[in-house]
Every structure is written in structure tokens, then in C-alpha cells.
Amino acid sequence: MGRKFFVGGNWKCNGTSEEVKKIVSTLNEGDVPSEDVVEVVVSPPFVFLTLVKSLLRPDFHVAAQNCWVKKGGAFTGEVSAEMLVNLGIPWVILGHSERRALLNESNEFVGDKVAYALSRGLKVIACVGETLEQRESGCTMDVVAAQTKAIAERVSDWTNVVLAYEPVWAIGTGKVASPAQAQEVHFELRKWLQANTSPEVAATTRIIYGGSVSGGNCKELATQPDVDGFLVGGASLKPEFIDIIKAATMKKNA
Numbered sequence: 001m002g003r004k005f006f007v008g009g010n011w012k013c014n015g016t017s018e019e020v021k022k023i024v025s026t027l028n029e030g031d032v033p034s035e036d037v038v039e040v041v042v043s044p045p046f047v048f049l050t051l052v053k054s055l056l057r058p059d060f061h062v063a064a065q066n067c068w069v070k071k072g073g074a075f076t077g078e079v080s081a082e083m084l085v086n087l088g089i090p091w092v093i094l095g096h097s098e099r100r101a102l103l104n105e106s107n108e109f110v111g112d113k114v115a116y117a118l119s120r121g122l123k124v125i126a127c128v129g130e131t132l133e134q135r136e137s138g139c140t141m142d143v144v145a146a147q148t149k150a151i152a153e154r155v156s157d158w159t160n161v162v163l164a165y166e167p168v169w170a171i172g173t174g175k176v177a178s179p180a181q182a183q184e185v186h187f188e189l190r191k192w193l194q195a196n197t198s199p200e201v202a203a204t205t206r207i208i209y210g211g212s213v214s215g216g217n218c219k220e221l222a223t224q225p226d227v228d229g230f231l232v233g234g235a236s237l238k239p240e241f242i243d244i245i246k247a248a249t250m251k252k253n254a
């Protein structure tokens with residue numbers, strides 16, 4: 001089906017310029033599979049985007065962690081999709097659960113952002129995921145389907161979308177979803193795409209997992225048939241990010 005393994009590193013709101021340079025130099029020295037096997041994208045805070053882009057090895061790419069929902073203008077504190085394009089930043093993460101929860105980004109707002117960013121030529125890592133309460137009350141699929149639906153209603157071409165399943169209860173908690181739990185939701189999401197977009201979109205869209213991914217648990221997660229890569233938080237700031245990128249070879253051999 002040709003879904004190239006995808007590993008994203010979400011640095012969140014971390015780092016000084018010295019720390020950022022150190023992380024980049026570790027990444028640049030890392031021995032990882034070729035671009036044919038794995039697509040690697042790192043996402044520093046806005047203020048470090050150009051620094052990282054200028055220092056980072058050419059086979060790794062850069063993502064912003066957010067962008068504004070429409071054309072720039074009188075929106076103090078926001079960064080527009082046009083600005084990212086202007087700086088040559090190819091990717092943006094949208095709909096991260098931290099923004100949904102802390103900044104009240106609704107499904108519709110995230111859907112609008114995804115559509116606008118794509119329309120400007122950005123590639124999008126769109127995040128979905130349920131809270132612990134939602135999982136425990138048995139509505140995981142309802143939640144992630146509603147989040148995905150708000151995107152699907154606004155987007156017809158999924159070529160430049162990577163869907164990140166990030167259960168909120170697994171983010172930054174050290175409580176990783178089991179490979180079976182991740183596979184179950186990824187399988188259901190793919191089924192949802194099949195029914196609500198097209199069989200082709202379902203077969204080709206990468207669905208990546210995020211939530212306490214580490215050098216220790218990445219291999220087993222990577223062997224799951226519907227896990228097409230990872231969105232890594234904490235571990236993406238450490239040398240073990242290289243090991244997580246290498247999990248791509250598990251997929252090839254799986």
C-alpha cells in the first residue's frame with residue numbers, strides 16, 4: 001500500500017537556542033534508515049523554526065506546532081500559514097490535544113485550520129484522541145470519529161495529511177497505549193476513513209500514534225499493521241529519538 005513510515009518529534013514549548021542546537025547536532029549525527037524508508041519531521045517552537053531549518057540535515061524536515069485559521073492580519077500573537085510557507089516550513093501540527101484542552105480549540109476550528117493550511121500548500125499532522133474519562137465511558141471511537149469528521153467535512157484531498165492518534169491519557173504520562181489498544185483505534189479510524197472518505201484515502205493515509213512513545217516501546221508498536229509511525233513528545237528531545245526513527249525497519253520486516 002506504500003504508506004511510508006512517519007516519525008514526528010513534537011518539541012512542544014521547550015528549549016533554549018543552545019539546547020536546540022545540541023538536539024539538532026545529535027539528530028544530524030544519527031544513523032537512520034534512508035528517506036525511502038522513513039519520513040522524519042521535527043517540530044520546534046516557532047521562534048526556533050528558522051534556526052532548526054538552517055542547521056538540520058536535509059533528509060529531516062521541519063514542522064510548526066500551530067498556525068492561524070485563515071489569512072494573517074490583525075490577529076495579535078498568531079502566526080499565519082502564509083508566513084510558514086514564506087519561510088519554507090513544509091509541515092504544521094494542528095489540533096494537538098494540549099491546544100484543544102488548554103486553548104479551547106473545537107473540532108470545527110481545528111477542521112477549518114487543517115483546510116486552510118492545506119489550501120496554502122502546507123502538509124498537516126492532524127491530531128485526534130480521547131481523554132481517560134471518554135475511554136472509560138466507552139466512547140473513544142465516537143470522540144475520534146467526531147474529530148476526524150470535522151476534518152473530513154472540510155478536506156477532500158488527503159494526500160498531505162497525516163492523522164495522529166494521541167490518546168490524551170497517554171501523553172506525557174509514561175502510560176503508553178498497548179500495541180493492541182493503538183492498533184484497535186488505528187484500525188477503526190482507517191475503517192471510518194474508508195466509509196466516510198474513500199477506500200483510497202483509507203489505504204494511503206498514514207495514521208501515526210503518539211503518547212509516551214519511547215526507545216523501549218516503539219518497536220512493538222511499529223509492528224502493528226495500522227500503526228504507520230509516531231508523533232513523539234518528550235523522547236524527541238533526547239538521543240533515543242534516533243532509536244524511534246529506526247523502528248521504521250520493523251515495519252519493512254514485519
Ligand SMILES: O=C(CO)COP(=O)(O)O
Pocket residue numbers: 010096166170171172173174210211212213231232233234235
Ligand atoms: O503529545 C505528544 C506528541 O505530540 C506525545 O507526548 P509524549 O511523547 O511526551 O507523551
